[in-house]
Amino acid sequence: HCLMTFVxxxxxxxxxxxxxxxxxGIRRYGKLVLVDLAGSERLRETGNTAREAVRExxxxxxxxxxxxxxxxxxxxxxxxxxxxxGAAPVHVPFRDSKLTQLLWDGLRGSGRALMLACxxxxxxxxxxxxxxxxxxxxxxxxxxxxxxxLDPQDQLVLELRGTIRQLQEENRALAAAMAxxxxxxDASVVFGTxxxxxxxxxxxxxxGSAPAPSAQAAPVPTGES
Numbered sequence: 001h002c003l004m005t006f007v008x009x010x011x012x013x014x015x016x017x018x019x020x021x022x023x024x025g026i027r028r029y030g031k032l033v034l035v036d037l038a039g040s041e042r043l044r045e046t047g048n049t050a051r052e053a054v055r056e057x058x059x060x061x062x063x064x065x066x067x068x069x070x071x072x073x074x075x076x077x078x079x080x081x082x083x084x085x086g087a088a089p090v091h092v093p094f095r096d097s098k099l100t101q102l103l104w105d106g107l108r109g110s111g112r113a114l115m116l117a118c119x120x121x122x123x124x125x126x127x128x129x130x131x132x133x134x135x136x137x138x139x140x141x142x143x144x145x146x147x148x149x150l151d152p153q154d155q156l157v158l159e160l161r162g163t164i165r166q167l168q169e170e171n172r173a174l175a176a177a178m179a180x181x182x183x184x185x186d187a188s189v190v191f192g193t194x195x196x197x198x199x200x201x202x203x204x205x206x207x208g209s210a211p212a213p214s215a216q217a218a219p220v221p222t223g224e225s
Contacts, residue, residue, distance in 0.1 A: 001035065001036065001037055001038050001060070001063065001099060002035070002036040003033065003034070003035045003036075003099075003102055004033070004034045004035075005031060005032070005033050005034075005102070006031065006032040006033075006034075007029070007030075007031050008029065008030040008031070008032065009027065009028070009029050009030075010027070010028045010029075010030075011025045011026070011027045011028075012025040012026045012027075012028075013025055026150065026151075026154050026158070027150065027151040027154055028148060028149060028150055028151075029149040029150075029151070030149060031105055031106075031111075033102070033103065033105070033106050035103065037064065037067075038060050038064075039128065040060070040061055040064055040128070040131070042057075062097060063097045063098070063099040063100075066093060066096045066097035066099070066100050067097065067099060067100055067103075068135060068138070069093050069096070070092055070093060070094060070100050070107060071107075071135070071138045071139050071142065072138055073090050073091065073092040073093065074092060074107060074108075074109070074142045075138050075139075075141035075142050076090050077090040077092070078141060078142050078143040079141060092108075094107075094108075107142075109142070109143070109144045109145060110144070110145065110146060110147045111144065111146055111147075112144065112146050113139070113142075113144065115136055115139050117132045117133065117135065117136040118132070119132060119133070169195075170195065170197070170198060173193075173194055173195055173198060174194075174198065176193075177190050177191075177193065177194055180193075
């Protein structure tokens with residue numbers, strides 16, 4: 001096999017609204033892996049009986065077999081919807097081969113993978129072509145959800161700024177509601193204009209502050225008729 005890995009890092013310029021990362025700009029990371037897989041080797045066809053050739057053939061076939069198992073496991077995980085209620089976890093043997101270990105980032109579901117299947121038009125290669133098509137059909141059943149890799153500090157800063165923006169919007173909504181109530185607006189109408197999160201919080205506070213019903217003593221019979 002031949003494998004080339006390119007690691008990319010980018011940093012955006014500081015935005016005018018100040019929505020940058022911890023170091024002034026959002027830093028993103030990525031990886032591009034180009035792989036040229038060797039075809040399965042058969043010693044009876046090549047006729048090479050050298051010890052080095054036998055060892056290399058075994059290593060190639062083992063890595064291809066492990067890659068097929070990994071793809072089948074990932075396809076089963078995608079079809080069964082692992083993570084849903086009642087779904088048993090599917091073991092993916094990434095560590096069984098160095099090839100699958102190197103391809104872990106691209107196959108685990110957080111990135112995009114593109115496979116080009118090369119087929120031979122000759123009749124004597126029909127079996128190999130069918131195996132290649134089966135290999136590619138299994139890969140098509142894998143579902144991925146690509147994610148953007150951010151610097152951890154930048155990710156934390158963006159999450160905190162998002163929380164601040166949400167709180168500011170809630171404060172503005174509360175201030176507008178208070179102004180409407182001060183002007184004599186109907187409380188039920190004003191309550192309905194609040195965001196759902198604030199309405200639920202107000203309902204919980206109202207239930208918690210409601211006075212408990214006082215217990216009344218039952219009359220005690222005196223026994224007099």
